[in-house]
Amino acid sequence: MKGILRIAYKLLVNDKGKFAALLVGITFAVFLMVMMTSMFAGILHRSSSTVINIGAKIWVMDPAVNTPASSIPMPDYVLDAVRSINGVKYAVPLYSGGAQVKLRSGVYQAVTVLGLDDASLFGRPALLEGNIENIYAENGFIVVKDTEFPKLENPRLGTEFELNDHRGVVVGIAQVTTGGLFGIPTLYTTYNRAIQYIPNPRFTDSYILVEPKSSDAVPYIKQQVKALGYEALTKDEFIQKISNFYKYKTGVGTNVLLMTIISFIVGLSISGQTFYTFILENLDKFGALKAIGAKGRVLIYMILFQATFTALTGYGLGVGLASFIIAMAKLRLPSYAAKITFMNLGFAFVMVIIIAGISSYIGVRKVLKIEPFDIFRG
Amino acid sequence: MADLAVKATELVKWFGEGDAKTFAVRGVSFDAFFGEMLYIEGPSGSGKTTLLSVISGILRPNSGRVLVEDTDIWNLTSDQIADFRLNKVGFVFQDYHLFPRLTTVENVAIPLIMKKLDWNESINMAMDYLDIVGIKDRANLPPVKLSGGEQQRVAIARAIASRPDILIFDEPTASLDGDTGRRIVDFVKRNILTEKRCIIMVTHDSRIFEYADRIMKMEDGRIIGVEKGGLREE
Numbered sequence: 142m143k144g145i146l147r148i149a150y151k152l153l154v155n156d157k158g159k160f161a162a163l164l165v166g167i168t169f170a171v172f173l174m175v176m177m178t179s180m181f182a183g184i185l186h187r188s189s190s191t192v193i194n195i196g197a198k199i200w201v202m203d204p205a206v207n208t209p210a211s212s213i214p215m216p217d218y219v220l221d222a223v224r225s226i227n228g229v230k231y232a233v234p235l236y237s238g239g240a241q242v243k244l245r246s247g248v249y250q251a252v253t254v255l256g257l258d259d260a261s262l263f264g265r266p267a268l269l270e271g272n273i274e275n276i277y278a279e280n281g282f283i284v285v286k287d288t289e290f291p292k293l294e295n296p297r298l299g300t301e302f303e304l305n306d307h308r309g310v311v312v313g314i315a316q317v318t319t320g321g322l323f324g325i326p327t328l329y330t331t332y333n334r335a336i337q338y339i340p341n342p343r344f345t346d347s348y349i350l351v352e353p354k355s356s357d358a359v360p361y362i363k364q365q366v367k368a369l370g371y372e373a374l375t376k377d378e379f380i381q382k383i384s385n386f387y388k389y390k391t392g393v394g395t396n397v398l399l400m401t402i403i404s405f406i407v408g409l410s411i412s413g414q415t416f417y418t419f420i421l422e423n424l425d426k427f428g429a430l431k432a433i434g435a436k437g438r439v440l441i442y443m444i445l446f447q448a449t450f451t452a453l454t455g456y457g458l459g460v461g462l463a464s465f466i467i468a469m470a471k472l473r474l475p476s477y478a479a480k481i482t483f484m485n486l487g488f489a490f491v492m493v494i495i496i497a498g499i500s501s502y503i504g505v506r507k508v509l510k511i512e513p514f515d516i517f518r519g
Numbered sequence: 520m521a522d523l524a525v526k527a528t529e530l531v532k533w534f535g536e537g538d539a540k541t542f543a544v545r546g547v548s549f550d551a552f553f554g555e556m557l558y559i560e561g562p563s564g565s566g567k568t569t570l571l572s573v574i575s576g577i578l579r580p581n582s583g584r585v586l587v588e589d590t591d592i593w594n595l596t597s598d599q600i601a602d603f604r605l606n607k608v609g610f611v612f613q614d615y616h617l618f619p620r621l622t623t624v625e626n627v628a629i630p631l632i633m634k635k636l637d638w639n640e641s642i643n644m645a646m647d648y649l650d651i652v653g654i655k656d657r658a659n660l661p662p663v664k665l666s667g668g669e670q671q672r673v674a675i676a677r678a679i680a681s682r683p684d685i686l687i688f689d690e691p692t693a694s695l696d697g698d699t700g701r702r703i704v705d706f707v708k709r710n711i712l713t714e715k716r717c718i719i720m721v722t723h724d725s726r727i728f729e730y731a732d733r734i735m736k737m738e739d740g741r742i743i744g745v746e747k748g749g750l751r752e753e
Contacts, residue, residue, distance in 0.1 A: 513572075
């Protein structure tokens with residue numbers, strides 16, 4: 142079989158024009174599919190940045206919350222009630238809100254302020270510069286050094302700014318795992334300072350972060366929180382909820398899905414048609430092979446091999462091109478939200494296999510129908 | 520008397536059904552022998568190509584038998600018939616049907632590769648066959664770079680590569696000029712035909728009749744006569 146596949150390989154790649162057209166079709170389709178799904182994965186990943194960066198195992202929130210930024214403050218008694226649930230090791234409040242800071246240049250810049258529990262500083266970021274204890278110092282804020290950092294005019298330790306007519310001082314520069322989605326810099330401070338500096342509604346607990354005593358306690362905690370009229374989600378569940386919101390309630394998911402389907406159809410059309418033309422042009426040769434003594438299954442192997450080889454080569458090129466473009470884009474735009482995941486690659490791979498399958502099915506049907514007698518008849 | 524290579528008995532083949540039913544072969548019986556070059560000659564539509572297809576295991580007859588070395592080929596399964604064609608029959612098509620994307624030697628090696636011989640071994644053997652047909656020096660060229668006569672030789676080399684007992688030629692001189700056509704058939708008669716091989720050739724090129732041992736004339740799906748041919752001695 143190796144020899145006949147080598148013949149199939151030579152028939153394919155020696156027809157340089159057709160082979161190039163096939164590769165372009167599949168590469169283009171894979172490139173578009175990987176780009177679209179990677180951008181979507183990047184958006185989803187960044188939309189959960191607060192959840193990832195804070196790292197709490199359980200988040201308690203109002204059931205209507207869809208994203209970390211759209212928190213609905215809860216009354217203080219919820220914190221007390223959560224703390225009293227069996228299985229809760231500890232529970233702390235988290236403030237999450239938006240504000241405008243006035244920079245030294247006089248420019249206003251929107252920021253996200255995260256207020257950490259004063260006692261535990263649970264969810265604090267890793268510091269690149271400064272000391273975490275300085276967060277307790279007068280007007281102390283920690284700035285996250287992510288892709289939005291330059292928007293705060295690249296502050297250093299001691300840099301001052303105004304926040305709602307309050308003085309703020311940078312006492313630490315931190316790094317986080319994931320940058321945010323909306324291009325807004327993030328400041329960390331204590332919970333009490335956050336609610337003091339930023340005008341707030343009646344309630345101020347955006348989230349309650351819970352550390353369970355064990356993972357076995359999680360279902361019970363969720364049940365008890367639900368009984369209070371609130372929702373307790375594990376970190377992964379919250380990320381999934383955010384993801385579902387963007388997928389199904391914003392139109393982003395639909396658009397990405399549509400673009401991915403269009404990419405698939407474009408790839409299928411180009412490669413399917415080109416492969417069909419390739420088969421048509423070689424139909425008499427396949428007929429001659431049949432006449433010489435090739436069995437139907439040998440011809441099927443040849444066509445499947447040609448389609449699979451083209452698909453895999455195009456897949457590799459498409460993934461490589463998408464990776465290159467994303468890497469280049471990230472060099473130029475550090476906040477560019479695109480992330481190639483194994484799921485994206487797997488999805489594109491499945492789509493490419495479907496393209497190869499459909500293309501080869503058309504070819505196989507045609508080749509199996511050709512009668513060697515037609516070769517004699519001319 | 521030489522050994523019997525092909526024995527066709529009461530072959531009938533029609534196409535279409537009902538009013539569209541057309542008989543291409545009507546009760547044809549004949550014998551072909553090893554060491555013989557048998558021509559099937561007749562006007563267009565007389566059923567020569569259909570008959571050739573039936574006896575070479577390509578087209579199933581509606582009735583009748585084809586015995587090749589005592590095997591009724593139309594009692595074989597489709598896989599067995601494919602093996603029969605690969606091992607027992609060599610085809611030289613009218614339009615050659617060479618693969619333009621393969622080199623000449625790779626074209627010749629195809630039947631050997633289909634017989635699951637190693638690639639290098641197949642190529643080496645194919646070179647020997649190209650040597651036999653006198654175009655070894657063209658081995659690495661694609662067929663499109665060869666003249667019509669050379670392409671015909673490549674097709675012959677491919678046909679004999681699997682060492683078939685029966686060689687089928689379909690209008691071998693149709694695409695060639697008179698001299699080249701005669702030279703090719705002369706070459707076949709002198710170098711390819713052996714006592715253990717039977718060559719059956721469909722043609723209506725009267726310029727090569729002299730190379731036939733027998734000429735079977737067909738008309739309207741029937742054999743209307745068999746003539747003796749004769750090799751022209753130069």
